[in-house]
Amino acid sequence: xxxxxxxxAGVLAGTLTVLSAAIPATAQWNKPxxxxxxxxxxxxxxxVWNRTYCNQRPVPKVTxxxxxxxxxxxxxxxxxxxxxxxxxxxxxxxxxFYTPKPGFRGKDSAQINYVMPKAVRTPSRPNLQxxxxxxxxxxx
Numbered sequence: 001x002x003x004x005x006x007x008x009a010g011v012l013a014g015t016l017t018v019l020s021a022a023i024p025a026t027a028q029w030n031k032p033x034x035x036x037x038x039x040x041x042x043x044x045x046x047x048v049w050n051r052t053y054c055n056q057r058p059v060p061k062v063t064x065x066x067x068x069x070x071x072x073x074x075x076x077x078x079x080x081x082x083x084x085x086x087x088x089x090x091x092x093x094x095x096x097f098y099t100p101k102p103g104f105r106g107k108d109s110a111q112i113n114y115v116m117p118k119a120v121r122t123p124s125r126p127n128l129q130x131x132x133x134x135x136x137x138x139x140x
Contacts, residue, residue, distance in 0.1 A: 032136035033098070040073075040099040043110060043135050047093040054086040059094050060131070064113035067137070070100040072110055100139045108137040 035041040048057035065072040075095050081087055096112055113132035 032138050034138045034140060035098055035100060037100055037105050037139050038102065040097050043072075043096050043098045043137065044112060044133060045077075045093040045095040046114065046131075046133075047091055048116060049086065049091055051085050054089045056091055059092050060114040060116050062094060062112070062114050064111065064132070065096070067098060067108055067110040069104045069106070069108040069139070070098050070110075070137070072112065073097045073099070098135075098137055100137075105139050108139060110135045110137060 033041070033043045035043075047059055049055075050057065059076055062074055065074070073096075075097070076092055077095050078090050078092050081089055081091060094114070096110070098108075098110055100108070111132065111134050116131060
């Protein structure tokens with residue numbers, strides 16, 4: 001299992017947090033991700049977690065994945081938090097993988113969009129339902 005760090009992307013409804021779980025090879029905010037040509041590589045992951053009670057909310061639903069010079073696939077995984085208030089607790093995440101097209105080397109970008117679970121939305125914050133990320137990728 002991969003140990004993930006708790007990275008707060010936004011606080012929702014008081015204690016709910018959208019987690020952008022980062023590991024060394026993944027996109028951390030606007031830093032580009034380096035990928036080896038011909039290799040499937042994790043580029044991002046996301047989940048929703050209640051930091052106060054250390055319990056999981058349903059994982060977001062993916063609505064769009066696109067990369068010009070490669071393919072993006074997903075997998076729902078369970079992994080352990082490496083630090084933070086929920087250290088050593090297990091959480092479920094959608095993990096996004098990028099695989100470059102055969103023979104491609106150079107710069108690419110991935111667009112990932114997802115919808116947050118209904119439990120995250122509140123009447124005062126209905127627009128928190130959709131989120132997304134553009135990831136810069138360098139294929140070597």
